[in-house]
Amino acid sequence: MESLSLATLAQVAADVVRPDYDVAALRVGIVHLGIGAFHRAHQAIYTDSVVARDPQWGICGVSLKTPRASLALTAQDGLYTALEKDASGARARIVGSVREALFLGSDRARVVARVADRAVHAVTLTVTEKGYCHDPATGELNLAHPDIVHDLAHPETAASAPGLLVAGIAARRAADAGPLNVVCCDNLPHNGRVVEAIVTAFAEARDSALADWVRNNVGFPSTMVDRIVPATTDADVADVAGRLGLADAVPVVFEPFRQWVIEDRFAAPRPAWEEDGAELVADVAPFETMKLRLLNGSHSTLAYLGFLAGHATIWQASSDPDLAALVERQMKEEIVPTLVAPPGTDLLAYCAKLMTRFRNPALPHRTQQIAMDGSQKLPQRLLGTIRDRIAAGASFRHLALAVAGWIRYASGTDERGGTIAVSDPMDMTFTRIVAGAGNDPARIAAGFLDLAPVFGSDLGAHPAFRESVTRNVVALFKEGVRATLARHLAR
Numbered sequence: 464m465e466s467l468s469l470a471t472l473a474q475v476a477a478d479v480v481r482p483d484y485d486v487a488a489l490r491v492g493i494v495h496l497g498i499g500a501f502h503r504a505h506q507a508i509y510t511d512s513v514v515a516r517d518p519q520w521g522i523c524g525v526s527l528k529t530p531r532a533s534l535a536l537t538a539q540d541g542l543y544t545a546l547e548k549d550a551s552g553a554r555a556r557i558v559g560s561v562r563e564a565l566f567l568g569s570d571r572a573r574v575v576a577r578v579a580d581r582a583v584h585a586v587t588l589t590v591t592e593k594g595y596c597h598d599p600a601t602g603e604l605n606l607a608h609p610d611i612v613h614d615l616a617h618p619e620t621a622a623s624a625p626g627l628l629v630a631g632i633a634a635r636r637a638a639d640a641g642p643l644n645v646v647c648c649d650n651l652p653h654n655g656r657v658v659e660a661i662v663t664a665f666a667e668a669r670d671s672a673l674a675d676w677v678r679n680n681v682g683f684p685s686t687m688v689d690r691i692v693p694a695t696t697d698a699d700v701a702d703v704a705g706r707l708g709l710a711d712a713v714p715v716v717f718e719p720f721r722q723w724v725i726e727d728r729f730a731a732p733r734p735a736w737e738e739d740g741a742e743l744v745a746d747v748a749p750f751e752t753m754k755l756r757l758l759n760g761s762h763s764t765l766a767y768l769g770f771l772a773g774h775a776t777i778w779q780a781s782s783d784p785d786l787a788a789l790v791e792r793q794m795k796e797e798i799v800p801t802l803v804a805p806p807g808t809d810l811l812a813y814c815a816k817l818m819t820r821f822r823n824p825a826l827p828h829r830t831q832q833i834a835m836d837g838s839q840k841l842p843q844r845l846l847g848t849i850r851d852r853i854a855a856g857a858s859f860r861h862l863a864l865a866v867a868g869w870i871r872y873a874s875g876t877d878e879r880g881g882t883i884a885v886s887d888p889m890d891m892t893f894t895r896i897v898a899g900a901g902n903d904p905a906r907i908a909a910g911f912l913d914l915a916p917v918f919g920s921d922l923g924a925h926p927a928f929r930e931s932v933t934r935n936v937v938a939l940f941k942e943g944v945r946a947t948l949a950r951h952l953a954r
C-alpha cells in the first residue's frame with residue numbers, strides 16, 4: 464500500500480477531510496517540543512484551522528527521545544490522520560499544520576536554529592510531567608537531576624527540555640531575533656509559571672545576563688489542555704489504512720471533546736487559536752484546577768484501583784459499579800467543594816460529562832498508560848485537593864483510598880503475585896522501599912509517605928493523612944481491592 468504524503472494526498476478516500484489550503488506554502492512559525500500523540504491530536508489541530516488563513520504558523524515538531532515519530536512524519540511530508548471516535552462512529556481528517564519534524568539526536572543544530580529564527584514566535588511543549596526535571600511537590604527546578612547536571616555542564620549537547628529550551632533562547636538572544644512565547648501544554652498546575660521558574664533558574668545557572676533576557680523577552684502563558692488521546696495502537700494504524708486507502712504510520716485517535724484555555728500573557732505575536740475555539744482568558748487557574756483535580760484525579764484513581772481490580776482500560780474501570788461510585792462520590796463530596804467554578808461552567812454537569820467521556824467504548828485507554836509516572840502526577844491530581852480538605856477541616860477518605868491505590872500499584876506486584884510493569888522516574892526508589900519493608904504493608908506505606916518530592920514535608924508528616932492512607936494500603940494488601948472498595952462504599 465502506498466503511504467500518505469503530499470504526492471498521494473489527492474488519493475485519500477473521499478469521506479476523509481483534507482486540508483483546504485496549500486500545505487506546501489506554509490512557513491514555520493512554531494517550534495513544538497515533544498511531537499507525540501497528544502500534541503498532534505490537540506494543539507496541531509487548532510493550528511491546522513489557523514494556518515488555512517494565516518500561513519505563517521506552520522509547526523516544526525521535535526522528538527526529544529526517539530526518532531520514531533519524526534522519521535515517520537518526515538517520510539509523510541508531516542501529514543498524518545486525526546481520527547475522532549465515539550459510540551456514534553468515527554471521523555477522519557488529514558492534518559497539514561506540521562511542516563517539519565526533527566529529532567534532537569540527529570538534528571540539534573536545526574532545532575536550535577529554529578528557536579532562534581526571527582519568523583518563529585512560539586515554542587510549545589508537551590514533554591510530560593517528568594520532562595521538566597522539577598521537584599513535583601514544590602514545582603522548582605531540580606538542580607541535582609542527572610539530566611540537569613549534564614545539561615549545565617554541557618549546554619551544547621543539552622538533552623532535557625529546560626536545557627534545550629535555554630540553548631535555543633541563548634541562540635535567539637545572540638541572533639537578536641526578538642521576543643518569544645513559551646507555551647506549556649502539559650498537565651501541571653500554573654504550568655506557565657512553573658516553566659517560567661524552571662527556565663529562568665536554568666538560565667541563571669548558566670549566565671545571569673541570559674536569565675535577565677528571559678525575564679524581559681519571554682512570555683510564559685499558562686494553559687489548560689484537555690482531550691483524551693490514548694496511545695496509538697497497531698489496530699489503529701490498520702483501521703486508518705482501511706479508511707484512507709493509504710498507509711499512515713503515525714495516526715492519532717481521540718475523543719470528540721477538546722478544550723484549550725490559554726492565559727492572555729504573550730510576549731510576541733501568536734496564532735489566533737481562538738478562531739478554532741481556544742479560550743483566551745485573564746486567569747486560567749480555575750480551569751486548570753478543575754481539570755487536573757476532576758478529570759486527571761479521577762483518571763489516576765480509576766487507573767490504580769481499576770488495574771488492581773483487573774481492568775485493562777478506563778472504559779471498563781469506569782463502567783465497574785463500585786469504581787464508578789467511588790469516583791463519582793470523590794468528585795462530588797471531596798473535590799468539587801475545593802473548586803471555584805470557572806466562568807460559564809457548571810461543575811456538576813462537568814462531572815457528569817466526565818463519566819460519559821471515560822465510558823467512551825470506542826476509545827480503549829489503558830489503565831497502565833495513565834498509571835505511569837504517578838510520582839509526578841499525584842501532587843496536582845490528588846494531593847493539592849487533600850491539602851485543601853485538611854485546611855477546611857473536611858473529610859478526604861475517598862482521596863486517601865486513591866493515594867493508597869497508587870502505593871499498592873507502585874509496590875510492583877498485583878493481587879495474584881504477578882509483577883506490575885511500574886514505569887516511573889522514581890521506580891528504583893519504590894523497589895528499595897518494598898525490599899526494605901519485609902512484606903509489611905504498613906512499612907511499605909510509611910516508606911512511600913516519607914517521599915518528600917511527592918508528599919512534601921507537610922502532608923508526609925500529617926498524622927491523620929498518614930493514618931488514613933496506611934489503613935487503606937494495609938486493607939488493599941490484606942483483603943484486596945474488591946473487598947476494600949465494598950467496605951469503603953458501605954460506610
Ligand code: CS2
Nearest residue numbers: 688689690691692759762833
Ligand atoms: C491522563 C491524561 O495519561 C494520563 O495521565 O490522565 O493524559 C488525560 O487523558 C488528559 O490530560 C486528558 O486531557
